[in-house]
Amino acid sequence: MKTPHTRIHDVLKHGRPGQEVTVKGWVRSRRGNKQVQFIALNDGSCLQTIQIVVDLQTIDAETLKAITTGACIRADGMLAASPAKGQNVEIQARELKMYGSADPANYPLQKKGHSLEFLREIAHLRPRTNTFGAVLRVRSVMAYAIHRFFQQRGFVYLHTPIITGSDCEGAGEMFRVTTLDAKTPPLNEHAAVDFSQDFFGRETALTVSGQLEGELAALALGQIYTFGPTFRAENSNTARHLAEFWMVEPEMAFYELPDNMDLAEEFLKYLVQTALDDCSVDLEFLSAHYDADLFERLRSTDGVAFERLSYGDAVELLKKSGKNFEFPVSWGCDLQAEHERYLVEECCKRPVILTDYPRAIKAFYMKGNDDGRTVRAMDVLFPRIGEIIGGSERESDHAALLQRMREMHIPEQDLWWYLETRRFGSAPHSGFGLGFERLMLFITGMANIRDVIPFPRTPKNASF
């Protein structure tokens, strides 16, 4: 394919001394003296910069003066073997062209490192840093790997709605979607907002999960997956929560809980292996700067079978641990972060899949076990980040599902369409949800979820 320039990645990988090249990118640094200067240029195609050697007898000093950190330039020249350490090849500049200067007195990014907190405040410029270049490239590779994994296995990519009318997906607070006047909305006879006059003629919100729609498609197409934005209006202020995040939700007809677990484990291992295979340069940078144990942790998920434990067995292990937990453990309680961390990091020392949770602490759609008190749920727990996947076998029996909805006060009339799939040709089926940014935390070793998404949305912050 003909391109207007050569990506620096390709120059560094395939370039040969003597070749004429044109590169375009952003200046990371310039240094040197009155005879010769060196420009480090990055174009985002890879972590590395290419060195452009500027002979002051070829390029005038005025042109060079404006080429400061952050400026965008084009460089034409001949590729040459580099006599110095640090790079194999460099470009002997014949001509430099300025696309956009960057006033060095005001450009926020310096040659030195910046704190991640500061970079969040300049999210419009942080993709130009080594860290975010690396993270965003890895993110792209991971997104593609997700599609590849499912496509290779015959899963159908399903687009579930972003705007939803069901307020009972049961996964948290929702963002309302409305075109009604915020100050004086129309009221009904009960002095409540009259949503029949709203755009959709009913109250609507941004989706918190595509699962219920995913189930509909799985019961027609067999195996499907979704991969799209998901919204939670929870006032969660942690390094693991976003108000807008991307979720992967496969849903499979004829999969029972063990099949579901097998798929989740294979899926995660595939993604980790892809990262190790295809992102090694970026991951090495991230490991060197943020997480020295990154590769050890990535490889620790690879060779070993995930530990599979029932909730009941996990509770027993926690009781016998001798640990003095802040929250004491007993059968029926929801496991706390400290409990999950103990199981994964100290007890099993590998990823753990917990199954068969008490039905009282899980969602209405999960299939009940014969014991009457647990459901066929599964949570995949990873070191350092906790729950990375949550899933279950779904209740496929109409009567059982309806009973459960009534017990949990789920308005059945709103989910008539969901119930109908159990009336007509129901089938055993299962699925799970993977938080894409949680995966990214694990893959990149970054500590804060706001640093693995380009434009984080969190309480009190929707800038950029």
Add this chain to the structure above:
RNA sequence: UCCCCAGUAGCUCAGUCGGUAGAGCAGGUGGCUGUUAACCACCGGGUCCGUGGUUCGAGUCCGCGCUGGGGAGCCA
């Protein structure tokens, strides 16, 4: 939402006992014949988050607010 911590130069931070602020880097100028977050010298740079209070005097102590961070809850 709860608990804890922080907010001082463009960035990262120091600032003792309450006495009107300092370093490194960045920036500017000059120097240097191949640098590797180049180096060396000199120079400029402050609404000490906001607000109210205590005090002769507040960056420093107290109240309230805002913002950020860590932990917890909710969850993916």
